[in-house]
Amino acid sequence: MNTGTHTSSYPTPTDTASRAEIEWLLDEVTALRERVVRRATTWLDSELGDSSLAGPGGWNLACYLALRADDLRTLQPVLAAHGLSSLGRSESRVLATLEAIIDLLRLACGRPADSATERPKEFLAGERALACNTDRLFGPDVPHGVRIMVTLPTDAADDADLVEGLLRAGMTSARINCAHDTPKEWGRMIGHLQAARERTGCSCRIFMDLAGHKVRTGEVRQRHKPLEIDWEGTRAPVIEISDGFLRSESLGKGRKCSWHLALETSVVDRLYDHQELYFVDRLGRERRMRLAATGTARFFRAALDGPALIDQTTAFHDPASGDQFLARGFDTRPVKVHVFEGDRLRLTADDTPGEPARLDPTGNVIEPARVPCAEPRVFERLAVGDPIWIDDGKIGTRVLEVNADGALLIVEHVGPQGKSIKPDKGLNFPDTPLDLPPLSAKDLADLDFIVQHADMVGFSFVESADDMRQLMTELDARGAARMHIVAKIETRRAVANLPDIMLAALDQRPLGIMIARGDLAVELGPEEMIEAQETLLMLTEAAHVPVIWATQVLETLAKKGTISRPELTDAAMAERAECVMLNKGPYIERAVRILVDIIHRMHRFQHKKTAQLAPLQCLTMSDEPAERLAP
Numbered sequence: 215m216n217t218g219t220h221t222s223s224y225p226t227p228t229d230t231a232s233r234a235e236i237e238w239l240l241d242e243v244t245a246l247r248e249r250v251v252r253r254a255t256t257w258l259d260s261e262l263g264d265s266s267l268a269g270p271g272g273w274n275l276a277c278y279l280a281l282r283a284d285d286l287r288t289l290q291p292v293l294a295a296h297g298l299s300s301l302g303r304s305e306s307r308v309l310a311t312l313e314a315i316i317d318l319l320r321l322a323c324g325r326p327a328d329s330a331t332e333r334p335k336e337f338l339a340g341e342r343a344l345a346c347n348t349d350r351l352f353g354p355d356v357p358h359g360v361r362i363m364v365t366l367p368t369d370a371a372d373d374a375d376l377v378e379g380l381l382r383a384g385m386t387s388a389r390i391n392c393a394h395d396t397p398k399e400w401g402r403m404i405g406h407l408q409a410a411r412e413r414t415g416c417s418c419r420i421f422m423d424l425a426g427h428k429v430r431t432g433e434v435r436q437r438h439k440p441l442e443i444d445w446e447g448t449r450a451p452v453i454e455i456s457d458g459f460l461r462s463e464s465l466g467k468g469r470k471c472s473w474h475l476a477l478e479t480s481v482v483d484r485l486y487d488h489q490e491l492y493f494v495d496r497l498g499r500e501r502r503m504r505l506a507a508t509g510t511a512r513f514f515r516a517a518l519d520g521p522a523l524i525d526q527t528t529a530f531h532d533p534a535s536g537d538q539f540l541a542r543g544f545d546t547r548p549v550k551v552h553v554f555e556g557d558r559l560r561l562t563a564d565d566t567p568g569e570p571a572r573l574d575p576t577g578n579v580i581e582p583a584r585v586p587c588a589e590p591r592v593f594e595r596l597a598v599g600d601p602i603w604i605d606d607g608k609i610g611t612r613v614l615e616v617n618a619d620g621a622l623l624i625v626e627h628v629g630p631q632g633k634s635i636k637p638d639k640g641l642n643f644p645d646t647p648l649d650l651p652p653l654s655a656k657d658l659a660d661l662d663f664i665v666q667h668a669d670m671v672g673f674s675f676v677e678s679a680d681d682m683r684q685l686m687t688e689l690d691a692r693g694a695a696r697m698h699i700v701a702k703i704e705t706r707r708a709v710a711n712l713p714d715i716m717l718a719a720l721d722q723r724p725l726g727i728m729i730a731r732g733d734l735a736v737e738l739g740p741e742e743m744i745e746a747q748e749t750l751l752m753l754t755e756a757a758h759v760p761v762i763w764a765t766q767v768l769e770t771l772a773k774k775g776t777i778s779r780p781e782l783t784d785a786a787m788a789e790r791a792e793c794v795m796l797n798k799g800p801y802i803e804r805a806v807r808i809l810v811d812i813i814h815r816m817h818r819f820q821h822k823k824t825a826q827l828a829p830l831q832c833l834t835m836s837d838e839p840a841e842r843l844a845p
Contacts, residue, residue, distance in 0.1 A: 233323065236296075236319055236322045236323055237323055239292065239293075239296070239319055240316065240319040240320060240323060242289065243293075243312060243315050243316055243319065244316055246281075246284065246289075246312065247309065247312040247313070247316065249280065249283075249284070250277050250280040250281050250308065250309070250312065251277070251280075251309070252280075253276075253279075253280035253283060254273065254276035254277045254279070254280045255276075257276050257279065257280070258272065258273070258276050261714065261717055262717070268717075268720075268721075269720060269721035270339070270340075270343060270758065271343065271347075271716075271720045271721065271757045271758040271759065272716075272717055272720045272721065272757070274306065274307070274308055274309075274340055274756055274757065274758065275713060275716065275717065275720075275753065275756045275757040277308035277309055277756075278304070278305060278308050278752070278753070278756035279713060279753075279756075280308075281301070281304070281308050286301060289301075290302065293315065298315050298318060298319075299311055299314065299315055302823070303822075303823055303824055305340075305752050305755040305756045305822075306340030306341050306343075306344055306755050306756065306758060307336075307337055307338070307339070307340040307341070308756070310336050310337045310339070310340070311337075313328070314337060316328070340758055343758040344755065344758045344759075344760065344792075347724065347725075347758055347759060347760055348361075348760040348792045348793075350698070350724045351419075351670065351698050351700075351724045351725075351726045351760050352386060352387055352419055352726075352760065352792065352793055353386060353387075353417045353418070353419050354417055356384075356386060357814070358810065358813045358814040358817045359789075359813075359817050359821070360788070360789055360791065360792065360793065360794055360813045360817075361386040361387060361792060361793040361794075362384050362385055362386050362387070362793070362794055362795075362796065362806060362809060362810065362813075363385070363386070363387040363388070363389050363421060363762060363764075363793055363794065363795040363796070364380050364385045364387070364388060364389060364795075364796050364798075364802060364806060365389045365390075365391060365795070365796065365797050365798045366380075366388055366389065366390055366403050366798065367798035367799075367802075368394065368395055368399060370402075370403045370406060371395065371398075371399035371400075371402040371403050371406075372402065373406075374406040374409065374410070376803075377403070377406040377407050377410050378406075378409075378410035378413065378414065379803045380802065380803055380806060381407070381410045381411065381414055381416050381418055382414060382416070383803045383804075383806040383807045383810070384806050384807065384809070384810040385418060385806055386416075386417065386418055386419065386793075387418060387419045387420075387421050387670075387793065388403070388407050388418055388419070388420055388421065389421045389422075389423060389672075389795065390403060390404075390420070390421070390422045390423065390668075391423045391425075392422060392423055392424055392425050392656075392657075392660045392664075393423070393425035393428065397660075397663050400422070400663065400667070401667070404420060404667050407420065419669040419670060420667065420668045420669050420670070421668065421669065421670040421671075421672060421700065422660075422663075422664045422667070422668040422670070422671055422672065423671075423672035423674060423702075424653070424657045424660060424661070424664075424671065424672060424673060424674050425654065425656055425657060425660070425674060426652075426653075426654065426657060426673075426674030426675040426702075427589065427648075427650040427651070427652075427654055427674075427675055428640060428674070428675070429587065429588065429589045429592060429640070429641045429642075429643070429648070430587075430588045430589075430637075430638050430639060430640055430641060431568070431585050431586065431587065431588065431604065431605075431635060431636070431637055431638065431639045431641060432565055432567070432568065432585070432586030432587065432588045432637060433548075433565075433567045433568070433586065433637045434548045434549055434551055434567050434568035434569065434585065434635070434636070434637055435548070435549050435567035435568060435569045436546040436547065436548060436549070436567070437546065437547055437548070437549045438525050438526045438544040438545065438546050439525075439544055439545040439546065439547055440496055440523050440524060440525035440544070441462050441463065441464065441473060441475070441523070441524045441525070441541075441544065442464070442521075442523055443473050443518060443521055443522045443523075443524065444521050445520060445521040450517045450518055450519060450520070451472075451473070451517070451518045451520075451521065451522075452470070452471050452515055452516065452517050452518075453471055453472075453473040453474065453475055453515070453516050453518065454471045454473070454474045454475065454513070454514070454515055454516075455474075455475045455477060455482070455485070455505065455513075455514040455515070455516050456474070456476070456477070456482060456512055456513040456514065457476065457477055457478065457479040457481075457482045457512050459474050459476050459543070460476065460543050461474070461476055461543035461544070461545065462474060462475050462476045462524070462541045462542065462543045462544050463543075463545065471515060475516075475524070475541050476541060476542050476543040477539065477541060477542065478539070478542065479512065481537075481539045482512040482514075483512065484535075484537065485505055485514055486505070486507070487505065487506060487507035488504065488505065488506070489504075489505045489532065489534075490502060490503070490504050490505075490532075490533070491503045491505070491516075491530045491531065491532055492530070492531045492533065493522075493524075493528055493529060493530045493531065494528070494529075495522040495523045495524055495528060496523040496524070496525055496527070496528065497523050499520065499522065501518055501519060501520055501522050502518070502519045503516045503517070503518050503519075503530070504516060504517050524541060525544055526540060526541065526542070526544050527540070528540065528541065548636070548637065549568075549569055549570055550570060550634050551568050551569065551570050551583045551584075551585055551634060551635045552570065552583075552632050552633070552634045552635075553583060553609065553625045553628060553632055553633060553634075553635065554625065554628060554632040555625055555626065555627070555628050555632075556624070556625060557571070557582070557583070557624070557625045558571075558579070558582035558583075558614070558622060558623070558624055558625075559582055559583050559584075559585065559611060559622075559623045559624075559625060559635075560581075560582050560583065560584045560585070560619065560620060560621070560622055560623070561585055561586075561587050561602070561620050561621045561622075561623055561641075562584050562585070562586045562587065562619060562620040563586075563587065563590040563593045563618075563619065563620040564586065564590070564619075564620075565586055565588075566584070566586060567586065568583070568584050568585040568586055568635070568637075569583065569584055570583050571583040582622070583635075585604075585635050587620065587641060588638075589650070591648070591650060592641075592643060592646070592648055592650075593616060593620060593621060595643075595646050595647060595648050595649065596613055596616050596621050596643070596646055597613065597616065597646070598613050598614065598615060598616065599612065599613060600612070600613045600643065600645050600646045601613075601643075601644055601645055602621075602623060602641060602642070602643055602646075603641070603642040603644070603736045604635060604639060604640075604641055604642075605633070605635065605636070605639040605640065606639075606640055606732060606736060607642070607735065607736035608628070608629075608633055609625060609627065609628050609633050609635065610625070610626050610627030610628070611623035611624060611625050611626060611627075612624055612626055640733075640736075642733065642736045642737055644705075644706055644736070644737040644738065645706075647707065650675075652673075652675070652676060652677070652678075652680075652681035652684050652685065653684060653685065653688065658688065661688055661689070661692060662692065665689065665692045665693070665694040665697060669698055670697075670698040670699070670700055670726070671685075671689070671697055671698070671699055671700070672700045672702055672728065673685050673699055673700065673701050673702060674702050674704065675702070675704055675705065675708075676701045676702065676703075676708060676715060677705055677707040677708045677711060677715075678707070678711050678714065678715065679711070679714040679715055679717065679718035680718075681715070682699075682701065682715050682718040682719050683718055685699065686699070686718075686719065686722065686723070695723070696723055696724075697723065698723065698724040698725075698726070699719060699723060699724070699725055699726070700725075700726040700727065700728050700762065701715055701716070701719075701725070701726070701727050701728070702728040702730050702764075703727060703728065703729055703730060703734065703750060704730040704733035704734060704737070705733070705734075705737050706737050706738060709734070709738070709746050709749070709750065712727070712750065712753055712754075713753060713757075716753070716754070716757045716759055717757075720757060720759070725759050726759060726760045726761065726762060726792075726793070727750065727754045727759055727760075727761045727762070728761070728762040728764050728795070729747050729750050729751075729761060729762065729763055729764060729791075730764050730765055731743065731747060731763075731764060731765040731766065732764075732765035732766060733765075734746060734747070751790060751791070751822075755822060760791075760792035760793065761791045761792055761793070762791060762792070762793040762794070762795050763787075763788040763790075763791035763793070763794045763795065764794075764795035765795070765797075766784075766797070767781075767784060767785055767788055767794055767795065767796055767797075767809070768781055768784075768785055768796060768805045768808065768809055769781065769797065769799075771799075771801060771804065771805045771808065772796060772797060772798070772799030772800075772801055772802045772805040773799035773800070773801070774799075774801070775800070775801040775804070777808070782812065785808075785809055785812045785813075786812055786816050788809075788813070789812075789813050789816040789817065789820055790820070790822050790823065794809060794813070796809065
């Protein structure tokens with residue numbers, strides 16, 4: 215809502231609180247209310263065609279956006295100096311707050327207030343609506359006021375005790391990430407959860423998270439691990455040769471023969487005692503190998519005339535017959551695509567495996583390292599200068615050129631030791647409007663399972679009202695018109711479009727918002743992400759929509775069993791949300807218990823942004839006068 219900013223020359227809090235000043239303040243707040251109503255009505259008319267179609271949440275959201283179009287920082291201390299609301303907690307009740315201020319100012323001026331007898335009830339209606347929507351989405355209220363969602367690991371498909379332990383620890387929503395596992399594992403997880411709910415009597419909702427178009431790196435080239443045959447002392451190395459093993463491998467020290475070479479059966483059938491084979495190993499060394507029969511069919515030993523490095527490209531020659539053959543069954547491992555700051559990197563549009571940079575004998579780069587992008591459609595939108603972040607922001611790059619092969623990047627941000635790029639790592643394009651379909655083919659297939667088994671569906675990478683409407687259409691087509699939706703805010707575009715995204719679903723079905731802080735930090739940068747998460751908390755409260763605080767809450771505790779002071783502070787801040795999400799880890803049950811304790815303690819002191827003034831336990835002050843000391 216771009217309506218401009220209204221500013222006035224307000225008196226300072228130190229000015230005398232005269233009748234004229236109160237009159238002036240009344241005029242200012244009354245005019246502010248009129249601007250809010252006018253702007254809100256205009257915005258809703260443009261979004262819905264008719265502002266009267268908006269429900270209470272949509273109307274209050276529009277009013278909050280209209281209120282925040284003005285710069286109110288000068289007015290706020292003036293209101294506070296007169297004992298009035300400074301508007302800092304008006305998110306859920308914009309007009310009710312303004313009207314309460316106007317009533318008090320009118321009374322101070324000797325005029326009758328306009329309020330009806332229902333004013334206190336109307337004032338708290340927004341908070342009650344948010345509480346009601348939270349109950350609808352996440353289930354019954356909990357003593358500490360904040361629900362806890364836990365991402366179930368793959369182990370939960372086979373470990374019923376793990377699921378029950380999480381439920382007893384305080385989990386109120388179980389998250390299944392559809393980017394991992396299959397319906398077979400999901401079904402077993404849900405079965406364990408249902409059984410645990412019956413045994414414990416605890417309530418727990420099922421949240422299934424669509425994978426969405428998470429753009430990732432593709433495969434990198436696999437390199438065969440060569441068989442390194444060492445020279446030990448003065449005796450020539452002896453190896454086993456047969457077709458009875460699937461692998462060519464080192465068998466470990468201490469054995470008579472420490473290496474095994476696997477050949478095709480048809481090759482082994484042609485081998486014979488005292489046969490000599492010749493080959494050139496990977497280091498260019500010419501080697502001779504003399505075979506000895508063992509008395510076991512298709513099993514030989516061979517003495518080499520020196521150490522050798524053998525891989526799948528090593529050709530063995532029999533000079534007597536002219537035969538030539540290769541060994542098989544070598545271990546494979548991904549090549550290292552390791553980059554440093556200043557390196558060039560080619561992001562390719564095809565599915566050719568990635569590989570490291572090619573160097574000339576003096577170490578100069580002939581061809582930069584290549585890494586495939588698993589979603590080739592992004593290259594239709596990329597432009598020179600666009601930033602691309604790799605592996606959750608660990609590697610920052612910028613586009614130098616785009617051509618038919620993909621995009622040439624320069625590495626601008628990486629640690630001093632550089633970083634290896636592995637397969638299936640996330641790619642973020644914060645300044646590139648990718649315009650990918652909001653639902654992938656996998657998402658549509660997964661929805662068939664989700665509508666049958668889950669209470670909530672998580673909409674990954676939603677970015678617009680049209681995206682939201684498409685998901686609702688797909689749910690309607692599956693007979694799930696009342697399916698609860700959680701929109702995951704993960705991109706810059708989603709942050710900018712949050713009011714439209716919420717308005718598309720408000721009053722139609724239970725709605726929640728997830729602040730996916732991990733992806734947002736990559737998209738926005740850490741500094742801007744801090745501002746964005748505060749904005750998201752305000753806007754969701756204004757729309758009476760419950761919010762999930764997600765990503766890396768007590769992450770070290772869940773994964774390593776230890777906890778840091780910054781993580782404790784972050785977990786305490788999570789009390790401002792209606793739900794907190796924990797990711798999986800070997801110590802996740804302990805993390806849930808500690809989070810419950812933190813939130814329970816914070817519940818005495820804070821509700822959303824409002825301080826709760828419970829008695830301070832460290833004070834022993836009394837209302838009774840102190841006893842006089844005897845003379």
